[in-house]
Amino acid sequence: MNWQSGLRIGIDVGGTNTDAVLMQRRVVRATYKAATSYNVSDGIIRAIETILAQAGEDVSAVQCVMIGTTQFTNAFVERTHLQRVGIIRTALPATKGLPPLLDWPADIKAAVGGHVAMVPGGYQYDGTSNSALDERAIANAARNFKAAGLRSVAITSMFSPVNGDMELRAEEIVRNEIPDAAVTLSHKIGRLGLLERENAAIMNASLADLAKRVVQAFRDALIKLKINAPFYISQNDGTLMSAAHVEKYPVLTFASGPTNSMRGAVYLSGEQDALVADIGGTTTDLGVLTGGFPRESSMTSDIGGVRTNFRMPDILALALGGGSIIRADGKEPLQIGPQSVGYRITEKALIFGGDTLTATDIAVAAGYADIGDRSRVVGLSADVVRDAVALMHGRIAEGIDRMKTSAEPVPLVLVGGGSILVSQELAGISRLIVPDHAAVANAVGASIAQIGGESEGVYSYAVTGRDAAIALAKQDAVKSAIAAGADPDSVEILDIDEVPLAYVPGGAVRLRVNAAGRLRLTADLQAARP
Structure with missing residues (x-):
């Protein structure tokens, strides 16, 4: 049976309320709204039991569960459930005057940071070497982290979104010293700007333990209900990621609540290009729909007083x-x-x-x-x-x-x-x-979310040509979406962002391409099952 003709459950676990919907095709079969419980697992169980009972359906009919959550955003903003992070930056001799955590608020800097290693390495904008990676310095840093009891590490290299090899090699060295470490690589999360990308990596690393606990709570709830269906968690661009991906990259859920509401607004109203006002108990979140997806912020995002540059919706609260x-x-x-x-x-x-x-x-x-x-x-x-x-x-x-x-x-x-x-x-x-x-609408948005992919890189139009460069970037974005679980036949390009780099020779342009497609539910996605 095509999963889209079966039953889908969308859940949004907010700081105030937990909302849930039972969907079949384009029909909302049942809805639920109640105050969020202290024990997240209990709240999810109660929500699912209620909507299934309303619709007179059995758990065996559920084909997919999509969950949105503010747990990680709230933890970082409130400075709770965070762990200390070992920070490695491979960029010397460049960036020496701007150390990690430079502009972080004192309270969160004290909770997260303090163990920093800046070592030679990194690349230039075109992927050529800035300086050779100092592997010995990285190994020494990892041993110091281990001695200090750190089990989460953030690694950032200059221009790593263009070439991530040094971050990947640094991860290997860290794991040789700390086999059970949770390692965050900045090029997996952020964009070209070094400090903002590094901030995002450190934020993500500080949430590593909480991510495992929250995802396990979701997983336990579905197991207790005997729901043998894959579950996914929504991210801040209106698309889905697997539970395993969330355990590695919890920061990608930041702002997923307003995004889910906007995607739900598209689904319920049929409007592809409009303003959306999501009015809750405390705030009104205003956003703009373009082609059915939230307009992306072109500015750096401030999360709990820390600047980041991973993709976020343009929201006015x-x-x-x-x-x-x-x-x-x-x-x-x-x-x-x-x-x-x-x-x-x-x-x-x-x-x-x-x-x-x-x-x-x-x-x-x-x-x-x-x-x-x-x-x-x-x-x-x-x-x-x-x-x-x-x-x-x-x-x-x-x-x-x-x-x-x-x-x-x-x-x-x-x-x-x-x-x-x-x-x-x-x-x-x-x-x-x-x-x-x-x-x-937020739960509806979670239930209909697609699988997304993104590519970003710097291309020389003088060498590659504009058409060929854009074609390569599109191809990478589509591959990224398919690798994340999108149906290859449904993937579409959502937007293309071209930014000329005025002070870089060779007609260099930063290209960023987003793609999305329907969720593929096949045997190769069984890892997503609880």
Whole structure:
């Protein structure tokens, strides 16, 4: 049976809620939303049991499970569950004046770093050697890491996305000294910029133990439910990766939550090119859809105060959600957020018998949302309600203006549990769309995600020619997607990014190509099974 005609489960484990959907072809068979449990495995089990019971289906009918999670993002931002990392940079004599962890916040630098080795090595932009790799220095560094009790190592080499051989050789040397080490190679994660790529590698290495625990929790949940189907985890570009890949590269899940919501918005609304507002309990995440995929950020991304350069969606987060606290004492100007009651909205908001005025209370009092007990907000000042409604819509309109690249009106798709906050027309919007099942768009996005691949390199158009260089880059991206588990017949090129390198001779251009295709479910993917 074609897996796409069978049952697929999409789950999004967020910091506030765990959402789940049961999908068959393009039909949403059942949905689930509940507060995220302390034990992630228990929450997943409860979600799957609920949606299968709703649909009257047995676990044997499930053909694939896709999971999105914020566990790794939250751990890094909150400085929890991180491990110390041994850091090796092969780039001397270059980069000596800019050591690793240079601009990291002091608290996270203390939690993660401190053991750094800078050794000769690395390449130039065209893949030629910068200096010979000092293998003895790497072996000495590995022995020092082992003596310090370190079991996670990040290795970065200059221009390694162009030529990763020195990082691969450094890994061999480290494993000779520390056989059980978790080793992160920067060229597997980041892009050409050395410091940002190195930061991403160190971040990833600091999450190595947590990645194994989280993935095992997912695996245990499916085993306990007797679901004998592959499971995949969504990454931040809207595509999927295997559980084994997540254990190696947990940072690739960063920002997968907003990305899943945007992909779910495409699926539920049918809009390929639009703005998306994912309104949750605390924030509104605004993004742009281009050809059905989130617009990629062209800037370095800041995660917990650390700059990185791996692929991330272009997201604008506004401090406005369904649980945002309203302050209106009549003395100071009315204020919404940034504080929020978050997942406690059902006990804190006025409409649920609480004592805190929230954005959801305002929506109910204004008459355009029907949730909770409206009688509890009938006594609110009409001026407060009017001003709060205007402020909420004004804040979203301002965010929309910041995300648009032209003055032309565009569609806006509203998703997330807080989508009830918007009721009025917004400037710059051609039409407002709230699709069915908007509250669980993130889980829908996880369930329909594709397998992606990327290639990046520096090419000399003077030597290779533009057409030939682009053809090679496309070929590499397609191979990458197929290797990750995409059906070869379905892989398509999503975008091509050309950046001329003005100060490099020979007409050098940095080419980055993204490709994606449908998940291939065949015998060679059995390693993905729990």
